[in-house]
Amino acid sequence: MTDAKENVERIVAEADALYHDLDFGAVKRFKEAHPEAKVIGCLPTYSPKEIIHAAGMLPVHLRGAGDQVEIIRGDAYFQSYICQLPRGIIELALSGRLASFDGFVFPAICDVIRNLSGIWQLLFPEKLARYLDIPQNFDAAVGGRFYARELRSILDDLERLSGAKVSDDDLRRSIAAYNHNRTSIEALMSLRAERPWLVPADEAYLVLRAGDTLLVEDHTRMVDEYVAAVLELDRPKRDHSRVVMSGAFCEQPPLGLIRTFERAGCYIVWDDMTISSRFIVGDVATEGDPLAALASAFVERAVESASVYACKRQKGSELCRTVRRSRAEGVIFAAPSFCDPALLDQPMLQAALDKEQIPWTAFKYAENLGQFQVIREQAGTFSDSIRLWGQ
Template sequence: MKNSKDIIDRCQQLYEDLDFTAAREWKAAEPGRKVIGYMPIYVPREILHAGGMLPLGIVGGGDQLEVIHGDAYYQSYICRIPRSTIELGVSGRLDFVDGMLFPSICDVIRNLSGMWKLMFPDVYSRYFDVPQNYADDIGGNYYKAELKELCEGLEDHCGVKITDEALRRSIAIYNENRRLVREVYEFRALEPWKAPASDVYLLIRAGLVLPVEEHSQMMQDWLAAVRHEDRPMRDNCRVVVTGLFCEQPPLNLIKSIELSGCYIVDDDLLLVTRWLLGDVPIDGDPLGNLADAFLHHSESTAAKYEPDLKEKGQHLVRSVEKYGAEGVIFASPSFCDPALLDRPMLQHVLADKNIPYIAFKYAENSGQMQPIREQAGTFADSIKLWSEA
């Protein structure tokens, strides 16, 4: 049996590899293979998989990529992820990518879709719009037609065929992947000292660059390994971290939160891997099933409209309750419209429930962890004092 360290070491290598060697090798292994990049927050990877393509998650350049050209495209008041993504593009690191999907998350990523069309005219670039209306015959029909258009676009551009049969198979494979992701999250919430947040992050993140089958196997191996390993339990408090759904925090930030005395028991990192809650039905119209799952069984996040005022922020309260968290940390990328505009409303909901929280901002290339360590540490201390009082 593999040990968890070997698995996480492999994930770390994948994480640090800004040339996406694993995806390149996958593509080179068989002629005609296609790779489709996608940005946060969610795309139906089943569709890409059903066409025999590799979905490749592009979540910026992290803190190790030196941005030379990307900054030339953005003013100082715009977040980091589009700059480093452009840097990846102009530096040739994405030259093997046949298409790019830009999901509806904010105006910056939305506009990046058009920039990609101008800068890389040979690449299939699509703004992936999703409904903000959740009625089946309104938003649902619109979304189904959008999915169909996406399938046709990919078929045209990549010379693939996306059949219903293949879609059903892919849905089943992704159902399995999502089950394992949930299992990883639940395991961490139960025994967080055995599953450091940075390990869990790297493990899930590997799923953005590996074929899904390989990633599922990896998670299985990891779960099997960590259940048998023992690590010292620390007197940490339990927190939910939110706001990290697009630009990624540096790994050091995740580590710093835990080192300061906070076990992360839930987060909104890499939401694409668990956007759809529960299994998507395999029988029937696969695009219809994906649409239904999106409309009625998907994550809540700032980029999505919440039609019901009473429901606003309740996903966070539920997460706190479900995982027995004692507080919430709002970690938002600087200049992130969705996270920062949503934050006051979420904070009001938490305040109403007497759930303590703190907030700070980061950038994917933040170098200073001291202020974050101090804030998270003080938060952990105050929670402990509060619970003892």
């Protein structure tokens, strides 16, 4: 019991340190330990980190500058109606905090991130800046094949960067490592949905966010140890409502805001804040052509996301399913200000919830939001109302 408590504290402290370290000390330490290895920054939301890992590189998920770094240079590059995240990323770059990174991947998620890849090409022409054109066509024979070629071309770039070829077996080993990681994360997510009082939202968030920076094997170990340790804890169950949080898949809410929800009486039993590490549902095949396996896993088994066109599937009904699966009583839409994908999706999702009489509330944030009082009151009222609703 005491050991478990100490373990949890140690793990959360380690994750917390990684979260707060915007000088990327962990990246520098990685490079000291592996002088030849390269580090690739990946922007939201989803990148196939397997191929970066297979190239012997460390993929690091970049999520803006949070609420700790004051944006001085970044604001000069973006108009007031553009979200906060790219300002933070530019601030990190111009202040030298990304100096140890060797390249960057900008996935197709929205026009802002897409154009950030171009800004990178103009500002930092010496660094690899790869746009990842995620297919919006989900036919394996069309979009899947295009995506496999896209992955091959990124792998070519990585091989040029490292000067070493990546074998199919390297790729398969990496795929296996990420499969393992997803399984561990899924266990943590299930535990949250089942017994959220054991896994406070901020702890779960920090442990999952540690995967942004850690080598995947190390992160898997951390998640496994954390789950094992919290299961031994005797944490009190509170009279909280159970909510799903949606819309925060790119720019992240500040940690204080996540804590605010639980303090306001909401257990977050599912969220999309760390959706990037769960973007593929289930395992990616470790046999056959590994790039084809990654591509087909994406076109066939990617989660519903605002950054992916819902050609066949219905996002609204998928959200309703998530609510039911996690036994949530309501949905909190928390989207960054000026986030086109999240905000444009909301009316559709809300209509679907209304149809199934699932209550919801909505508000906007920015990663550097400093005041939570109003949101706390709103979330508290929402939580009270859905508990009354349930009775």
